[in-house]
Amino acid sequence: xQLSKEHRKQDQPxxxxxxxxxxxxxxxxxxxxxxxxxxxxxxxxxxxxxxxxAALTVLNNGVSTLESLEELLxxxxxxxxxxxxxxxxxFEDEISTKGAEExxxxxxxxxxxxxxxxALGIAHIQTLEAWITLSIPPVEDGNNxxxxxxxxxxxxxxxxxxxxxKILDSIPAYYGSRADVVDKLNLPSGSTSVTTTxxxxxxxxxxxxxxxxxxxxxxxxxxxxxxxxxxxxxxxxLVALDVQFYNNLRSSLVSVxxxxxxxxxxxxxxxxxxxxxKGSSGGRHNMMSMF
Numbered sequence: 001x002q003l004s005k006e007h008r009k010q011d012q013p014x015x016x017x018x019x020x021x022x023x024x025x026x027x028x029x030x031x032x033x034x035x036x037x038x039x040x041x042x043x044x045x046x047x048x049x050x051x052x053x054a055a056l057t058v059l060n061n062g063v064s065t066l067e068s069l070e071e072l073l074x075x076x077x078x079x080x081x082x083x084x085x086x087x088x089x090x091f092e093d094e095i096s097t098k099g100a101e102e103x104x105x106x107x108x109x110x111x112x113x114x115x116x117x118x119a120l121g122i123a124h125i126q127t128l129e130a131w132i133t134l135s136i137p138p139v140e141d142g143n144n145x146x147x148x149x150x151x152x153x154x155x156x157x158x159x160x161x162x163x164x165x166k167i168l169d170s171i172p173a174y175y176g177s178r179a180d181v182v183d184k185l186n187l188p189s190g191s192t193s194v195t196t197t198x199x200x201x202x203x204x205x206x207x208x209x210x211x212x213x214x215x216x217x218x219x220x221x222x223x224x225x226x227x228x229x230x231x232x233x234x235x236x237x238l239v240a241l242d243v244q245f246y247n248n249l250r251s252s253l254v255s256v257x258x259x260x261x262x263x264x265x266x267x268x269x270x271x272x273x274x275x276x277x278k279g280s281s282g283g284r285h286n287m288m289s290m291f
Contacts, residue, residue, distance in 0.1 A: 072117055078106065100238055118253075178242070
């Protein structure tokens with residue numbers, strides 16, 4: 001009995017220390033869980049207030065955006081794909097009237113709004129990409145069909161964004177090519193020279209006494225250099241360049257319109273899987289609890 005009492009005395013501090021350690025672990029675990037829950041709530045709040053709301057705005061306004069693209073195509077591109085000969089004749093007449101150095105008026109009216117529309121399309125795609133990416137659930141076994149749809153749509157969005165970006169890159173390239181062609185036309189260049197001559201004379205004595213006179217003569221001379229006759233082949237190259245870019249820009253706008261329509265259609269058809277890839281229950285760890 002005395003030995004048993006001694007053992008109990010030795011065991012008591014150990015048990016108390018173990019309980020204190022266990023309690024410390026529990027408190028730390030609860031703290032970590034609290035931090036993780038807070039982080040999840042923060043991400044969910046960001047999804048709800050930023051990416052999800054922005055994506056819904058894009059999707060809800062999809063039809064009006066498509067209508068504006070079609071209106072732009074009809075309003076700023078007077079020549080259809082089968083009317084390039086008519087476009088060439090109009091562009092050639094304009095160069096004959098205004099000169100080769102003047103910008104093509106049809107393209108000058110079409111480029112700015114087309115560039116704005118394509119840039120807006122890229123911004124909308126980026127909004128949808130962010131929404132889908134943040135809607136992808138944690139990795140787990142099974143029930144990943146919805147996730148595969150998310151990845152497929154995200155890949156399609158990435159391809160369209162890059163395609164739209166290349167169209168924007170072609171605009172500065174057109175201006176550079178046109179400048180080179182105009183430069184090769186060797187258009188007459190003009191300059192104006194101004195010559196100022198001052199003459200001063202002095203006389204002494206005479207009826208009116210001493211007299212000083214100064215006269216100034218200004219002569220302006222316009223000079224023109226360069227060939228008087230322009231190369232017809234270079235002029236035709238300039239017209240062909242304008243026609244080619246007109247057709248490319250118009251075709252690109254048609255592709256952007258079709259691509260945007262396809263994006264809206266894919267998102268509308270697969271909205272449930274894009275927003276809730278694991279279904280309404282969301283699996284054990286679904287972070288899209290707002291849906």
